[in-house]
Amino acid sequence: MSAMDGNLRELYQEVIFDHNRQPRNFHDMPEADHHADGHNPLCGDQLTVYLRINNDVIEDVSFVGHGCAISTASASLMTEAVKGKTVAEVEALFKDFHALLTDTPPERDFGKLAVLTGVREFPARVKCATLAWHTLHNALIGDHDPARTE
Amino acid sequence: MNTVADPLRAPVATRLPVADDFPILARPVHGRRLVYLDNGATTQKPTAVIEAEARFYRESNANIHRGVHWLSQHATELYDAARATVQRFIGAARADEIIFTRGTTEAINLVANTWGRKQLTAGDEILITTLEHHSNIVPWQMLCEQTGAVLKVAPVNEIGEVELDGFDALLSPRTRLVAITHISNALGTVNPVAEMVAHAHAVGAVVLVDGAQAVAHQAVDMQALGCDFYAFSGHKLYGPTGIGVLYGRAELLADMPPWQGGGDMIRTVSFERSTYAEAPQRFEAGTPNIAGAVALGAAIDYVQALGMDRIVAHEHALLEHATAALSAIPGLRMIGTAAHKAGILSFMIEHIHPHDLGTILDSEGVAIRAGHHCAMPLMTRFGIPGTARASLAVYNDDTDIAALVTAIEKAQTLFGTRKKP
Numbered sequence: 001m002s003a004m005d006g007n008l009r010e011l012y013q014e015v016i017f018d019h020n021r022q023p024r025n026f027h028d029m030p031e032a033d034h035h036a037d038g039h040n041p042l043c044g045d046q047l048t049v050y051l052r053i054n055n056d057v058i059e060d061v062s063f064v065g066h067g068c069a070i071s072t073a074s075a076s077l078m079t080e081a082v083k084g085k086t087v088a089e090v091e092a093l094f095k096d097f098h099a100l101l102t103d104t105p106p107e108r109d110f111g112k113l114a115v116l117t118g119v120r121e122f123p124a125r126v127k128c129a130t131l132a133w134h135t136l137h138n139a140l141i142g143d144h145d146p147a148r149t150e
Numbered sequence: 151m152n153t154v155a156d157p158l159r160a161p162v163a164t165r166l167p168v169a170d171d172f173p174i175l176a177r178p179v180h181g182r183r184l185v186y187l188d189n190g191a192t193t194q195k196p197t198a199v200i201e202a203e204a205r206f207y208r209e210s211n212a213n214i215h216r217g218v219h220w221l222s223q224h225a226t227e228l229y230d231a232a233r234a235t236v237q238r239f240i241g242a243a244r245a246d247e248i249i250f251t252r253g254t255t256e257a258i259n260l261v262a263n264t265w266g267r268k269q270l271t272a273g274d275e276i277l278i279t280t281l282e283h284h285s286n287i288v289p290w291q292m293l294c295e296q297t298g299a300v301l302k303v304a305p306v307n308e309i310g311e312v313e314l315d316g317f318d319a320l321l322s323p324r325t326r327l328v329a330i331t332h333i334s335n336a337l338g339t340v341n342p343v344a345e346m347v348a349h350a351h352a353v354g355a356v357v358l359v360d361g362a363q364a365v366a367h368q369a370v371d372m373q374a375l376g377c378d379f380y381a382f383s384g385h386k387l388y389g390p391t392g393i394g395v396l397y398g399r400a401e402l403l404a405d406m407p408p409w410q411g412g413g414d415m416i417r418t419v420s421f422e423r424s425t426y427a428e429a430p431q432r433f434e435a436g437t438p439n440i441a442g443a444v445a446l447g448a449a450i451d452y453v454q455a456l457g458m459d460r461i462v463a464h465e466h467a468l469l470e471h472a473t474a475a476l477s478a479i480p481g482l483r484m485i486g487t488a489a490h491k492a493g494i495l496s497f498m499i500e501h502i503h504p505h506d507l508g509t510i511l512d513s514e515g516v517a518i519r520a521g522h523h524c525a526m527p528l529m530t531r532f533g534i535p536g537t538a539r540a541s542l543a544v545y546n547d548d549t550d551i552a553a554l555v556t557a558i559e560k561a562q563t564l565f566g567t568r569k570k571p
Contacts, residue, residue, distance in 0.1 A: 004180040004513045011509070012564055043505055044522050044535035066535060068503035069565075122509060 010118030011125070012069070019073035024080055025062040038065075038135030038147040040127055045071045049135045056086050061136075068128050074116055075132035081113055087140055094133045101126050163471035163548035164464045168456065171196040172545050182515030185553040190335050190363060190494055190541030191519055192385045195449075202448030203390055206441040213437055215414055229440050232447035233430070239450045240380065241371035242397055249396040249403075249430040250443050254362040255285040257381035257396035258329070260433060261358055262289040264406040265379075266327070269356075272298025274326040277355070279304040279312045280531050281334040281341070284524040286360045290329060299326070306531060310337040310486035318349055325355040332364035336523040336539065337486025338469075338494030340368075347376045356402065362386055366543070367465055367492050369458045378402055384442065388543075389449035393442030396433070403429035410435040456544060465493040465542050472540065472551045479558055480569040485537050493542030496523075499558060501567045504538045510564060511538075514557035 029035075029050035038047050047065025051058055061079045066072075082090045099105045101119050110117075119129045127149035134147040169175055172194045175184055186194060206228065212221035214229050230245070237245045251257040270276075276290045276299055294301050302325075304317040312330075321328075328350040333340050347357045358379035364370055366387040372380060379402070384393040398406070408415055408426050412435035417425040426432045453461065472495055476482055481500035499507055508520030521536040522529045529536055540554055562568035 002181050004182075008510060008513045008564070012506075017565065042521060044526075044529070045505075046535075068505040070506070125505070125509060128505065 007118065007121040011122055013115045013118065015077075015112060015115040016069060016073040019076040020069040023063075023072055023076035025083075026064065026076065027062050028064050029060065029062045032060075032062075034139040034142070036135050036139035036143065036147060038131045038138070038149075040067075040071075040131055040149055043067070043071075043128065045128065045131055047071070047075055047132060047135060049075075049132060049139050051136070051139050053087065056088075058082050058085055058087070058090060063132060063135075067131070068125075070116075070119065070125050070128040071131050074129040077112055077116070078132045078136065081111060082136065091137070091140070094137060097133060098130060101129055161467065161470040161474055163468045163551065165547040166456065166460065166464050166544050168196075169545050171198070171452075173197060173200070175545060179515045179517070180513055183553070185514075185516040185550045187540040187542070187546065187550060187554060188517045188519050189366075189543035189546075190386070190523075190539060192391065193366060193388045193543050194545070195390065196388055196452050198452045199389055199445050199449045203441050203445035206444045210444075211441070214440055215431070225440060228444050228447075229438070232443040235447040235450050236395055239370075239454070240365070240395075240397060241373050243373070244400055246428065246430050247372075247397055247400050247403065249398065249433045250438050251381075251394045251396050252392055252439070253383040253385070253394035254360060254381045255289075255394075257379075257394055258285055258358065258360065259289045260396055260409050261379050261381075261398070262293045263409045264433070265356070265402060266290075266293045267296065268405075268407055270297040270299045270326055273324065274299040275302050275320075275322065275324045276300070276327045276329060277302045277304060277317075277320050277325050277350075278329050279317070279331065279341070280306040280528055281310070281312060281331050281337065281339060282329070282525065282527075283331065283335050283360065283362070284526070285362075286329050286331060286358075287527070290327075303527075306339075306528070309488055310334065310339045311488045312339070312341055312346075314342065314345060314349070317346060321349060321353045321355065323353055325350065325353050327358065328355045329358045329360070331360040331362075332370070333361075333367065333492045333494075334486070334525075334528075335363045335494070336525040336528050336537070337488065337496050338363075338491040338541075339486060339488040340364075340490040340492055342490075343377065344375050351376070363492065363494070366453065366461075368462055372397060384446040384449060387446070387449050388452060389446040390442045393439045393446050395446075398429070400429070403433075406433075408432050408435070412436045414438075461544055464544065468542050468546060468548070468551070469493045469495070471548055472542070472554075475551050475555050476540075476558075479555065479562075481562065481567060482558070485532055485534065495540045495542075496537040497539075498534060498537055499562065499567075502561055502565050504536045506565075507538050507558070507561050510561040511554070511557045514553065514560060516554055516557045518554075 032050035034051040045067030052060040361382040380397040415435040504520035
């Protein structure tokens with residue numbers, strides 16, 4: 001197995017395929033109090049993130065849209081990771097997750113999000129893995145321009 | 151289409167003995183042989199072109215049209231010779247009908263900003279087709295905003311062809327400009343350009359043809375096509391980036407105002423008023439890409455030495471072979487199966503997004519394009535976010551297609567979606 005094959009298996013782990021085939025929290029949310037659209041014009045990936053926030057805590061989160069396996073799985077894993085967290089905790093997690101893919105990540109438990117570490121070896125795909133997070137960030141700050149990672 | 155169960159029994163592809171002419175093909179990617187199938191984006195460069203550009207800087211470099219010294223005259227002669235080479239290559243009547251630009255995009259924008267701004271007024275119509283690349287859509291949208299002209303779009307059918315009936319139905323005396331691609335970059339469809347030009351001329355419209363995907367893959371003759379403007383890029387024709395061509399019929403160029411102002415495009419300048427040079431200088435303000443033009447000339451010489459008839463025959467046979475080999479893969483759907491196609495294969499693989507496919511193919515050294523190919527309205531027409539696209543050139547052969555098929559099967563294995571044919 002070549003080094004490249006190893007990188008590829010790190011990128012496309014079973015958890016990624018699972019979340020791509022059966023994305024969690026994959027539905028719209030009529031009762032959402034925050035939402036934002038995300039779009040990668042060069043890829044065509046598109047999604048909408050919905051949030052319900054109560055007392056600064058993310059009570060519910062969902063998404064709809066379409067994209068590659070990395071972008072869909074990342075969005076699905078994100079919804080699981082942020083549910084029940086405070087807004088400040090989520091923003092800190094986004095910062096750390098971004099560092100996990102592009103930079104020197106801080107020591108912390110990333111939980112299932114760690115399966116996306118393989119993206120580090122594929123700089124062209126970082127935008128796929130972070131689109132949902134940028135969109136979530138826009139939803140939190142009330143920015144209604146579509147989020148972009150390109 | 152009949153699918154061939156065994157790719158080895160697909161129509162026999164030919165080979166041109168050119169791989170050694172392209173030094174980059176010898177460099178491995180991810181430890182594998184480079185299988186370059188992204189020629190619709192840009193072609194690789196033969197040694198003859200790389201050397202021509204280097205030789206210009208080593209032996210001939212000076213600015214053109216302004217020095218009395220020998221080297222300047224020498225550089226000017228090489229630049230003018232490149233223009234004459236382009237003229238002969240596309241069958242233009244005169245060398246001064248050839249304007250050097252940065253590429254196809256700049257050539258189209260030049261027409262929009264000169265001919266378009268002068269000629270169009272509110273209510274005039276510009277007709278394009280659903281096949282167009284963004285560079286043959288957006289400049290016209292911008293021109294419509296400036297002039298009040300209206301953009302009309304001829305539809306494509308299920309297999310990616312512009313049907314003449316649908317095209318003709320949108321032609322009217324209001325149609326002032328028809329802007330059409332010669333070959334679709336996303337699907338490979340070859341438009342019946344000569345007929346479309348004749349129909350457009352019958353209602354008095356001027357016709358611009360986007361030839362970016364055509365000039366390297368079939369003989370192109372301005373007299374046979376009859377078009378008024380023709381745009382193409384050097385870098386999709388085995389030449390360097392940053393050089394392209396706008397052909398314009400002399401009568402039209404003579405009546406067009408300049409676009410960019412500067413040196414080389416003037417006749418006289420005073421602070422009260424300047425007068426402009428004739429075409430093509432009027433449209434080549436500033437120091438042009440001299441070395442690029444010279445190297446484009448070398449690229450055309452390379453293509454012509456190889457022989458356009460051989461190139462067409464080779465790429466056609468390889469397209470047939472590749473179409474059969476890909477169609478035999480379960481779960482693969484071809485997008486764009488026009489009766490008259492050039493060497494572009496656009497496809498979707500069931501359950502695998504084009505970008506995931508592109509990453510996995512790359513890991514095998516296979517370079518393709520994944521995405522909307524700068525033709526978002528066309529993707530919308532087919533209800534898809536994008537495709538994977540393999541595009542052929544002179545150096546590709548059946549081993550490249552075999553590598554592509556193997557890599558697609560690897561992606562299907564990885565995604566757990568591989569089915570036996």
